[in-house]
Structures are given as C-alpha cells and as structure tokens.
Amino acid sequence: MPDTVLYRLHFRSPLHIGERGVGLEETRTSVPADTLFSALCSAWRWLYGADSLQAELLAPFADGQSPPFLLSSAFPFAGEMLFFPKPIVSLSPPKEEYPKKLRAVQYWSQSVFTRWLQGQLTDSDYESLEGEEEPLFWLLEEERKALEPFRDGETGSVRLWQEHVVPRVTLDRITSASQIWFFGQVAFRKGAGLWCAIRYRDTALRSRLEACLRLLGDSGLGGERGAGFGLFEVSVVEGVSLPEAQGAEYMVTLSPCCPDGAQWNALLDTRCAYDLLPRRGWIGSPEAGNLRRKTVWMLREGAVLRNAGGTGVGRLVNVKPDPCPHDVWRYGYAFPLGVNL
Amino acid sequence: MPNLMLKGKVIITGAIEAVTGLHIGGAAAGLDIGGIDNPVIRHPVTREPYIPGSSLRGKMRSLLDKHLGLEANKFIQRREPVVRVHECDDEEKYLQCPACQIFGVTPGDQRRDWNRLKPSRLIVRDVLLSQTHEATRRLREAKTDLPFTEVKWEAAIDRITAAAVPRQNERVPAGAVFSPFEMVYNLFDLNGTGIENDIQWLTHLLKAMELLEDDYLGGYGSRGAGKIAFRELKVLFKSRAYYEGKVDKPIVLGEGDTLRDLNVSQFAEKIRQNLGD
Numbered sequence: 001m002p003d004t005v006l007y008r009l010h011f012r013s014p015l016h017i018g019e020r021g022v023g024l025e026e027t028r029t030s031v032p033a034d035t036l037f038s039a040l041c042s043a044w045r046w047l048y049g050a051d052s053l054q055a056e057l058l059a060p061f062a063d064g065q066s067p068p069f070l071l072s073s074a075f076p077f078a079g080e081m082l083f084f085p086k087p088i089v090s091l092s093p094p095k096e097e098y099p100k101k102l103r104a105v106q107y108w109s110q111s112v113f114t115r116w117l118q119g120q121l122t123d124s125d126y127e128s129l130e131g132e133e134e135p136l137f138w139l140l141e142e143e144r145k146a147l148e149p150f151r152d153g154e155t156g157s158v159r160l161w162q163e164h165v166v167p168r169v170t171l172d173r174i175t176s177a178s179q180i181w182f183f184g185q186v187a188f189r190k191g192a193g194l195w196c197a198i199r200y201r202d203t204a205l206r207s208r209l210e211a212c213l214r215l216l217g218d219s220g221l222g223g224e225r226g227a228g229f230g231l232f233e234v235s236v237v238e239g240v241s242l243p244e245a246q247g248a249e250y251m252v253t254l255s256p257c258c259p260d261g262a263q264w265n266a267l268l269d270t271r272c273a274y275d276l277l278p279r280r281g282w283i284g285s286p287e288a289g290n291l292r293r294k295t296v297w298m299l300r301e302g303a304v305l306r307n308a309g310g311t312g313v314g315r316l317v318n319v320k321p322d323p324c325p326h327d328v329w330r331y332g333y334a335f336p337l338g339v340n341l
Numbered sequence: 342m343p344n345l346m347l348k349g350k351v352i353i354t355g356a357i358e359a360v361t362g363l364h365i366g367g368a369a370a371g372l373d374i375g376g377i378d379n380p381v382i383r384h385p386v387t388r389e390p391y392i393p394g395s396s397l398r399g400k401m402r403s404l405l406d407k408h409l410g411l412e413a414n415k416f417i418q419r420r421e422p423v424v425r426v427h428e429c430d431d432e433e434k435y436l437q438c439p440a441c442q443i444f445g446v447t448p449g450d451q452r453r454d455w456n457r458l459k460p461s462r463l464i465v466r467d468v469l470l471s472q473t474h475e476a477t478r479r480l481r482e483a484k485t486d487l488p489f490t491e492v493k494w495e496a497a498i499d500r501i502t503a504a505a506v507p508r509q510n511e512r513v514p515a516g517a518v519f520s521p522f523e524m525v526y527n528l529f530d531l532n533g534t535g536i537e538n539d540i541q542w543l544t545h546l547l548k549a550m551e552l553l554e555d556d557y558l559g560g561y562g563s564r565g566a567g568k569i570a571f572r573e574l575k576v577l578f579k580s581r582a583y584y585e586g587k588v589d590k591p592i593v594l595g596e597g598d599t600l601r602d603l604n605v606s607q608f609a610e611k612i613r614q615n616l617g618d
C-alpha cells in the first residue's frame with residue numbers, strides 16, 4: 001500500500017462545520033474530505049500562489065491520471081483511539097438487521113470497524129451496545145474502559161465533544177443597539193479531536209501539504225473563522241496501517257465520493273449500499289467569496305461499493321457557477337478500505 | 342487574477358484582566374434564564390463566564406472606527422433598533438482604511454468589481470476564564486452569588502413615571518483573569534507590492550487594543566464596569582518557512598506584561614528580517 005500518513009487535529013477553539021447549507025445553527029462533528037481539500041487549496045494559494053495551486057496541486061488530479069494522493073474525511077479520535085464512519089450496510093450475517101441501538105450510533109470504534117471489515121462481527125459484539133442510552137459510538141467492552149475519562153457523569157455515555165448553539169451580537173456604532181444571531185458550535189474535550197489520513201502516491205507534495213495543514217491550524221477550519229473558530233494544532237503519525245481486508249471484493253469509502261458516469265456500473269451490485277449527500281455552500285476564494293457554488297451530489301462516507309480498483313474512484317467536480325471568474329473544484333475521490341461482506 | 346500571497350502570521354497572545362467588574366451579556370437571547378435579569382454570557386461547556394472573540398473584535402473595530410473618524414455607513418439591521426457599522430464602499434477609500442483592512446469587508450454586490458479580493462486579516466478567539474491564575478482559584482473559593490460572578494442590584498428609572506425599578510445585573514468581579522487570549526493577524530503581499538502596508542495596519546491593531554484598555558468592554562461602562570487590561574503579552578511572527586517546518590520556532594516580536602512593554606516600533610524591522618524567503 002502506498003504511504004499513509006495520519007494527521008490528528010487538536011482543536012484549541014470550537015468548530016463550526018455547516019450542515020445542509022441552511023441556517024447557521026446546524027453543525028457536524030466530522031469534516032468531509034471535500035471541505036478539507038478546499039481548505040487545503042486555499043492555504044496552498046496563500047502560501048504558493050494561484051499559479052502553483054493550478055499547476056502543482058490541481059492539475060495532477062486531472063482526468064485520466066491517477067490522483068497524487070487520496071484524502072479521507074476527518075473523524076473523531078479520543079486518546080489513541082480512532083473512530084470510523086458507520087458503514088451504510090445491513091448487518092447480515094450474523095444479525096438479520098441492525099439492532100435498534102445502532103441507529104443512533106454515528107461512529108464505529110477501530111476494533112468494531114476492523115472486525116466488520118474482516119467479516120468477523122459476533123453476537124457478543126452487539127451486546128456491548130446494551131449498556132448505553134442513545135450511544136453515538138459503538139465500542140467494544142475493553143475499549144469502553146480506555147475511554148473512561150471521556151464518560152459523561154450524568155448519562156454514562158462516551159462524549160468527546162459538546163454541541164451548543166451560542167448567540168452572537170453586532171452593536172450599532174452610535175447607539176449600541178444590538179442585533180443578535182445564533183450559531184452552532186462543537187467543542188472537543190481535551191484529548192479528543194479529529195483525525196484524517198492522506199494516502200500519498202506521490203510524496204513530492206507531502207511537505208507542502210503539511211505546511212498547508214499547519215497554516216490552516218492558525219487560520220481556522222469551517223465557519224466563523226474570523227471569530228477564532230476551528231483553530232487547531234497538527235500532530236503527524238507516520239507509517240499507519242488503517243484496517244483493511246486485503247484483496248477484498250468490496251470497499252468502504254472514508255470520504256464523500258463522486259464517481260463519473262463510466263464508473264457507476266463497475267461500482268454497484270446488489271450488495272452495495274450508499275446514501276446521497278448534497279454538497280453545496282459558498283465559494284472560498286477572495287474573488288468569489290460572495291457566490292454560491294453549484295450543488296453536487298456525492299456518496300456519503302461509509303458507502304459500500306465494489307472494489308473496482310484501478311487509478312482511483314471518483315473525480316474532481318467543477319462546481320463553478322456562471323458569474324464566477326474561475327473554476328471551482330470540489331474533491332470527490334473515494335478513500336477505499338477493502339471489506340469482506 | 343491578482344496575486345495575493347501570505348507572508349506570515351502575527352500571533353498575539355496573553356491574558357485579559359478585569360480591572361473593574363465585567364458584564365458581557367448572555368441573556369438577550371433568553372438562553373440562560375436563571376432568575377437574573379441580566380446574566381453574563383457563560384461558556385456552554387464549562388458554564389464559566391468567558392469573553393467572546395466577537396465582542397472583543399467588534400469593540401476594537403468600533404473604537405478604531407471612531408478614532409479614525411470613519412462614518413458608520415453600513416446597515417446591519419434597518420428596522421428598529423437600527424444597527425450601523427463602518428465599511429468602506431469604494432476601492433480608493435478601502436485601500437487607505439486601516440479598519441477595513443484589519444477587520445475586513447463583508448462581500449457585497451458581486452457586480453461591483455471592487456468588492457472582490459477583500460481578505461480578512463484578523464482572527465480573534467474566545468477568551469475563557471483562566472484555569473491557571475490564582476485569581477480563578479480565589480473566585481472559585483469566594484462565596485459569590487453565582488459561580489464566578491457577583492450580582493449587583495441597580496435601580497432603573499422609568500423614563501416616563503420616574504419610578505425606580507430594581508434590576509439585578511450579574512458581573513464577573515474585578516481581578517478575574519481570562520486566558521489564553523489569542524489574535525491572529527495575516528501579513529499579505531498583494532501583486533508583489535510588499536508588506537509595508539500590512540505592517541502599518543498591524544500597528545493600528547495594537548492601537549485598537551490600547552483604545553480598548555481606555556474604554557470598556559461589555560455593558561454598564563458608563564457606570565464603571567468593563568475596564569480591562571491586556572497582560573502577559575507575547576507577539577510572535579510565523580513565516581512561511583515556519584509553516585514548512587524549515588524554521589523551528591516562531592520569531593518573538595515583542596514580549597511584556599503590558600501593551601507599553603511591547604516595543605511596537607521594532608516589529609517592522611524584525612518581520613522584514615525574518616520573512617524567510
């Protein structure tokens with residue numbers, strides 16, 4: 001497998017990642033790879049200029065080439081433990097259907113996820129869900145012990161963050177009259193944050209991508225950056241092997257993915273499962289920061305597809321609206337991990 | 342396409358001391374009803390009072406606007422109560438306006454070319470109650486009316502009947518320390534014209550901090566509340582080379598217990614020497 005490097009983002013301020021593009025109150029607890037990629041592109045532009053962004057970062061992703069790296073979405077971690085998106089599958093065997101408690105779950109622990117990839121989940125693994133009310137995480141019993149410091153005193157459930165809606169106020173410069181609006185934020189607890197992975201096919205880009213990531217830490221990720229949201233420190237973990245079933249017939253993606261028409265047939269059969277996710281929002285460039293980009297539908301993280309192999313599933317999608325003076329690229333490559341269904 | 346390059350970031354860190362009682366309201370939203378007429382804003386996670394970065398930023402901007410004699414020309418809210426701020430509305434003025442350069446201009450009408458390319462230079466973080474200062478321990482142990490705060494009774498006089506209506510105002514007591522405080526300021530080079538303007542605007546930012554110390558933060562300023570002091574200041578410069586890992590540590594531009602100790606006049610030279618390219 002090509003070099004996979006894992007990055008942990010330790011947030012030193014709350015985070016707002018908009019959900020569904022309506023209102024500012026909704027926020028999510030993961031950062032989709034396309035959001036992350038766009039943020040990296042804008043950091044690249046600040047550091048190396050627009051020409052370099054085009055020639056050195058975006059051009060290598062052009063159709064027909066294998067992408068120089070694959071980027072995962074950013075998911076929660078706590079201490080040493082990584083969490084993964086809940087795969088979009090019905091669990092059989094051994095269970096006929098999802099246990100009810102699994103519906104509320106957003107993330108699977110590394111052990112649960114690994115067993116699922118290997119086709120080795122057992123009945124007793126499901127029982128570990130019994131002890132909790134509306135669990136957000138599916139953890140095995142022994143992992144639960146390791147996360148003792150993250151337990152909520154009242155509910156006994158593992159909580160890595162707190163979500164809140166906070167007021168923001170603008171004051172009149174002359175009379176001090178106020179206008180108020182509301183804003184959703186996620187504050188990670190100490191020792192928890194988000195991780196993402198980059199699988200480098202071409203390591204020449206690595207040092208500059210890492211500079212971009214560190215710069216983003218001081219610029220902020222997500223919404224309300226001017227108010228100091230989304231600031232973080234980066235730690236780098238080398239030589240990671242993410243769980244994967246080697247040579248498997250299927251794969252699960254850790255990033256939203258946007259296959260082109262020609263890829264669809266090879267990716268889908270009756271055992272595959274996916275959710276569609278509209279990706280919309282504002283353009284981040286200084287020339288067009290007031291424009292909405294075109295909506296594009298992607299397969300959500302956790303989608304299970306046939307392991308078509310080849311040079312990479314997905315593409316960069318141009319979401320440039322008509323009045324925009326430049327192309328707007330949205331990242332839509334799968335980050336595949338092999339799974340035995 | 343204009344070529345805008347980031348030459349580095351200036352990071353200002355420190356603590357904020359409440360020299361007098363501090364009231365930054367949290368109740369206008371009706372989120373925090375606990376029997377107090379005017380509660381202070383509390384951090385959603387810790388329930389401790391904090392200073393929202395947006396309050397600091399807004400107040401510094403407003404003081405700098407007034408200091409520079411800039412017109413409050415932009416309507417945030419047209420219905421009563423009217424809310425106006427200053428924002429330059431043409432390119433010529435904008436290029437010379439430290440307030441708009443530091444604090445930014447919200448993107449407006451897309452057909453007006455000049456509205457493009459207005460990068461925000463300044464980030465201001467929320468400032469939490471210090472977890473390390475002695476002052477916080479004393480506050481925690483003190484028998485205050487509510488956790489970390491005192492309640493002041495005040496008489497509001499009805500404008501028509503002149504009857505006195507008692508009201509309770511919650512305040513963070515004098516001596517409280519909020520830390521870490523952090524601001525991040527971007528230094529840009531537009532079309533190869535250099536960073537001298539950006540360095541000039543940085544000195545205006547420090548001026549705005551000074552203006553804030555001489556004014557007040559939050560409510561009841563006319564009754565003596567909200568006087569703050571910046572303390573334990575450290576101003577760092579992180580160049581591109583720093584982000585690339587070619588330089589180990591950020592450059593220290595200035596350090597000191599108060600704004601006056603910072604030696605701002607030397608910042609420009611230190612930045613020029615350490616651009617790293």
Ligand SMILES: [Zn+2]
Nearest residue numbers: 428429438441
């Ligand atoms: Zn202006």
